[in-house]
Amino acid sequence: MPIYLIVPVLFFSISSLFSMLGIGGSVLYIPILHWLGLDFQTEAIPMGLLLNIISSSTASLTYVKNKLVNWDAAIPFGLAMILFAPLGAWLNMRVSPEPIMLAFSGFMVVSAVSMVVDWQSDWNKTPAFQRATYFSAGSLLGFLSGLTGRGGGSTVMPLLYVMGMELRVAAATSAIVITGGAISSLLSHIAFAARPDVFLWVLSGASVFLGSRTGSLFMVRTSNPKGIKYIFSSLLVCVAVILVFESLF
Helix, strand or coil: CHHHHHHHHHHHHHHHHHHHCCCCCHHHHHHHHHHCCCCHHHHHHHHHHHHHHHHHHHHHHHHHHCCCCCHHHHHHHHHHHHHHHHHHHHHHCCCCCHHHHHHHHHHHHHHHHHHHCCCCCCCCCCHHHHHHHHHHHHHHHHHHHHHHCCCCHHHHHHHHHHCCCCHHHHHHHHHHHHHHHHHHHHHHHHHHCCCCCHHHHHHHHHHHHHHHHHHHHHHHHCCCCHHHHHHHHHHHHHHHHHHHHHHHC
């Protein structure tokens, strides 16, 4: 019984914060569910991905309505994640993802530092080069998303920011991108192995929907998102520590 009380309240808070940043939240949902007793591969990962989809798609609707999405980046990035996530999910059942999770952790720390110092690259901005870069990055992150059971927002959003996007546009575009990748990953995990607790899924899904709606509306209406950047950087470091802990212990 406690899990049915703890999870909705906790996940409402997580989704409120993560939706401001264009992140679905599976990077925290999955380890929390596992720590609460759910099997990692057949229960925690599929449920975490479902909640990730609910959170990111709810935030996406808000961001699309307010015209914050960069579609030139979202389409090639999201398409690549959809195509390559099933390959990672298939491999998830056959290899240990711990080394990949450690690499993710290192990338998150670098991203956090880049955001704090406000570093953005001055890269080749021709449309063809941009599309190729977005598709290549989406292919890699889609594969890793399926492999580790993460939606990918904790890597997509800082990557888009470092590549030159304004913070709110990066968060909005990330929400669109990770929705497609998470749907592809979830369907793949359901096809390979999943044991859903329907009541817990519905209860948690409702709380995540309300939380992500609250957070995305706040992000759209805030006139000074710089404070969010520092919150996100701190959150990235915390998530990196969680991933290291998962991988090593």
